[in-house]
Amino acid sequence: MKVRRCTVLLLEPREQVSFDLGVLLSGGDGLLRERRWIALAAHLGEEVEVDEAERELLGRLSPAQWVDTTSIDADADSVRQLLRKGLLIGSGKRHADMRQRDERLRDVYWHPLAATLHAFSRWTGVDAVRNMEDSGTGTAVGMRSVLGVPPSVGASHADDSARLPLPRIAPTAFDDLLARRATCRNFDPARKVPHELFAQLLQRVFAAQAEVRVSDDMVFLKKNVPSGGGLHPMECYLIVQHVEGVAPGLYHYRAQEHALEPLAGPDKPLREFVMDMVAQQHWFADAHVVVLLSPRFDRTFWKYRHHAKGYRVVALEGGHISQTLYLAATEAGLGAFITGAINEVELEQAFGLDPIHQGALAICGFGWRGQVMETAELDPAERVWTHGEPVSQP
Incomplete structure (x- = not known):
């Protein structure tokens, strides 16, 4: 079977911070930092975590050139995992649905960053009102309390003396x-x-x-x-x-x-x-x-x-x-x-x-x-x- 990388793929190095008493008792700041690699593939629209071997393999494969799996210098399990996750596209029949999904994205000529933004900003089952209520930002007073002082309503690039006032025209x-x-x-x-x-x-x-x-x-x-x-x-x-x-x-x-x-x-x-x-x-x-x-x-x-x-x-x-x-x-x-x-x-x-x-x-x-x-x-x-x-x- 032959494979290629999916058409649009971004890799994000993400850090997750949590409190760890052991780190604190050993003289640290009490924060445990875990770093992970997250793959953002536009044709999937959902985050996929990859390990270092999978990340390196993705970096070596082309999104346009098909290669035989026997010629890939990588662990066979990494290839299988990336096929399962949809980050590698396979030529076989069982991979037809994922292949067609990726090819549809290619055929529409999306810009990679726009495709990623579009795919990962879509909501499903969101209750925006409940989210505002839970965060305390459902009112202007609540937003001020939770978020602090907002930026000013208008930017200024000169002092008052340099401004050129304009006439107010009678409304129509x-x-x-x-x-x-x-x-x-x-x-x-x-x-x-x-x-x-x-x-x-x-x-x-x-x-x-x-x-x-x-x-x-x-x-x-x-x-x-x-x-x-x-x-x-x-x-x-x-x-x-x-x-x-x-x-x-x-x-x-x-x-x-x-x-x-x-x-x-x-x-x-x-x-x-x-x-x-x-x-x-x-x-x-x-x-x-x-x-x-x-x-x-x-x-x-x-x-x-x-x-x-x-x-x-x-x-x-x-x-x-x-x-x-x-x-x-x-x-x-x-x-x-x-x-x-x-x-x-x-x-x-x-x-x-x-x-x-x-x-x-x-x-x-x-x-x-x-x-x-x-x-x-x-x-x-x-x-x-x-x-x-x-x-x-x-």
């Missing part, structure tokens, strides 16, 4: 719209979003406005948000809960046709499903429409192959889309939100996504604001709320 209607943009954490599930308003927001934020057809198999879209290379890789998957004329459930939004594709629903109530997807952030659970921003990495990396900035422009696009959603929703009298605290693994499973080709980047959503602020919203100018009551309701 657009400034008023910006002032009313605030993350919504209180939704009213008893009030449905009208069908036309729902369609209008999807059209403004996610739809293709025009297209440029270079050839039969090459099309570029024009949307209302910028996109790296004009590629617009972002797909949108909807969890519709409270919209007139649209059955609650899961959908894929077709940007070119401005249409919904119904998908198989989850095996649990929608609200419970949303809670699991947003890592138990209950303040988003009643949003009328929840949108998964799902980038097709293969489309962006088709142009930006192994590019150090490829992943960054994909992430930037999520920000462009969410701000457009905020403004469109605010103009329509609705509230909007975005969160990166999501359980990517469960989202991938629910929507049938292969994270190497197409991932889960963030979740945003919109709907009617509630009548009472049960969960705090950041609105210091009181343009949305006054003493916990809405300033106005359309």
Whole structure:
């Protein structure tokens, strides 16, 4: 059989420190330091510990050139262990699944550091609210107490005398719209979003406005948000809960046709499903429409192959889309939100996504604001709320 090293692999020398009474009694500082080598392979997405012999063997093998196991100057057990761990890729039939998994990663042209970041920052089964409560960082006062003083709100590079003040320009209607943009954490599930308003927001934020057809198999879209290379890789998957004329459930939004594709629903109530997807952030659970921003990495990396900035422009696009959603929703009298605290693994499973080709980047959503602020919203100018009551309701 022939083998090669996996395509993307980083090795981290990690130190684990623990208290040891024996070290203290022998005149030391009481700290026992254990050093280990941790392999971070993007196609696995989970940490794997290796010993020194395995580490050295990985360093000698190529990720592209196949070699016969009989020609490797290494202990046979090290080869077997690395095959079992998925860090070596084998040519045999029993290694076909791991080989295909690694080849999919290679074929998408990921930059190694971006692939590692993506693979190891995905959550599964995380309860973000419980984590904040357990750490005492669930409130601003708690964060200050636990984390200390935060960095200042703005950087300064000169003393006051050198500053050049700028004139304040009289606000326009657009400034008023910006002032009313605030993350919504209180939704009213008893009030449905009208069908036309729902369609209008999807059209403004996610739809293709025009297209440029270079050839039969090459099309570029024009949307209302910028996109790296004009590629617009972002797909949108909807969890519709409270919209007139649209059955609650899961959908894929077709940007070119401005249409919904119904998908198989989850095996649990929608609200419970949303809670699991947003890592138990209950303040988003009643949003009328929840949108998964799902980038097709293969489309962006088709142009930006192994590019150090490829992943960054994909992430930037999520920000462009969410701000457009905020403004469109605010103009329509609705509230909007975005969160990166999501359980990517469960989202991938629910929507049938292969994270190497197409991932889960963030979740945003919109709907009617509630009548009472049960969960705090950041609105210091009181343009949305006054003493916990809405300033106005359309």
